[in-house]
Amino acid sequence: MSNKNTEYGVELRNVTKRFGDLTAVDDIDLAVRDGEFLVLLGPSGCGKTTTLRMIAGLEVPTDGTIEMHGSDVTEKLPQKRDLSMVFQNYALYPHKTVEDNLRFPLGKMDITEEEATEKVEYATELLGIEDLLDKKPGQLSGGQRQRVALGRTIVREPNLFLMDEPLSNLDAKLRVNTRSELKDLQQQLGTTTVYVTHDQEEAMSIADRIVIMDDGQIQQIGTPQEVYKNPANEFVASFLGEPGMNFVQTAASSNGSVHAQITEPVDLEVSVEGDVPHSKVGVRPQDVWVGPGNSPGAPRDNGYVEISKMRLETIDPLGHSYELRLERGDHSIIALSDDVPGQVGDEVDVAFNRSSIHVFGENTEALSVKP
Structure with missing residues (x-):
């Protein structure tokens, strides 16, 4: 009999990732609930981005398994995992218009032109970028490029969003406004989201739960209030809060x-x-x-x-x-x-x-x- 638990969108079991003598992620267990906004938080080099890349299929674990909705995807290619990723640098095609950037991922899907147009219209209305369709990325502000990158993710309607510090290139005021919009968007779509950041304020404001990492290991998992009010150890206590404890x-x-x-x-x-x-x-x-x-x-x-x-x-x-x-x-x-x-x-x-x-x-x- 199968013990598969489909309550979770993603499950990592005893996952380790080594690069030569360096252990980037050290025997972690992590279950991402279906539909939740989970944030991986920690200092540079703690293993959070490597963890995200393993979920994406861009890195293969040295040990351990990764499941999505109960199916083992440890060795599956990224395009077989029904996920979409937003990178720090947005990864837009500079020679294509906004509309062409949005349509590009749909070209690999078995849908009609009419269905593709409906998906693009839905995403542009949701993000308020209808007036940018004829522009190219070089003509857009950082906030606009970030919305286009999100739009390209939304049109695919994946089961999982992965986001690697998507707001780090924005100025402070725009970053605050955009993270609020991002949280509202995720709640509206209900898509399971794993988000990487080193910014504790950002993590506290958008996460349903936070995974705090250090030295390749998970230090604590909990709601923003839980990890702040009841830190599991001295590292978590000192890392969260400004000024520190x-x-x-x-x-x-x-x-x-x-x-x-x-x-x-x-x-x-x-x-x-x-x-x-x-x-x-x-x-x-x-x-x-x-x-x-x-x-x-x-x-x-x-x-x-x-x-x-x-x-x-x-x-x-x-x-x-x-x-x-x-x-x-x-x-x-x-x-x-x-x-x-x-x-x-x-x-x-x-x-x-x-x-x-x-x-x-x-x-x-x-x-x-x-x-």
Whole structure:
């Protein structure tokens, strides 16, 4: 009997890809749900693009299998996989008009001229590029070329969209607008989509689920909220968020508690599951409270716990808030604050939001924090 599960559009099982002595992807398992928008996120060289290329059939796994809707496609050619790919450079034919670029992939399909025209009209109306049909790629803006590349993908009506950093060539404002349109488009079409990016803000804004990769391995899979609020390990915690998470090495550990100490006599005690010989306490900058040195203290009734008095080293205005760098001895902490608690060089009060504290063990894995 077959154990094929067609709930998933794509399944990777024990997939490894080696290039000589380099292991680009290391024994990963990944299931992409039918109709979902899945984002592969990670730093350069983490294996995300190689993973996408193996799904596309542009690379063959060294080990492992790839299935699409329950059928093994590990060795199948790209054109046999019913997918379409949008590249970073759009890959448009410069000598062809927009209409000819859109029609080109339809030439290999067994459809009539009338059906091809209907598909092109549908895609151009959906993307709002009806007035560009007679132009050539060199006459278009980056955003327009990106829409044409998407249109060429849509006309094929594949079961799977693959996108490799398709917005990276756009300017910042257009990138923000286009990613919102892209998410709306994917929801409207309902096509399973695997999307590669190194931009965490982009990933958080468009993904149904995010696959965070590093060093060829999957570090965590979850919704944007899950991976941000409950990072599985220190890498995920530090990679997500801008500015990144603050980490404080614990000074002691006993009886299921860890102690993070910045200065005597202040000692933050956090209860965790099990005995922890070595660990770090982490807290995001927006969960750090900073008040003037003569303040009555941290707002304990709102769940904050006082940590220390620290020196205000830098104040960087961000428009909507201020990024503050605080130091005390060998410890440095970044805080995001709506207000400026003093001047550079002042001593200020610092507190952590207890409900937002994370603890990471000696193998960098996240530990369960007790209330």
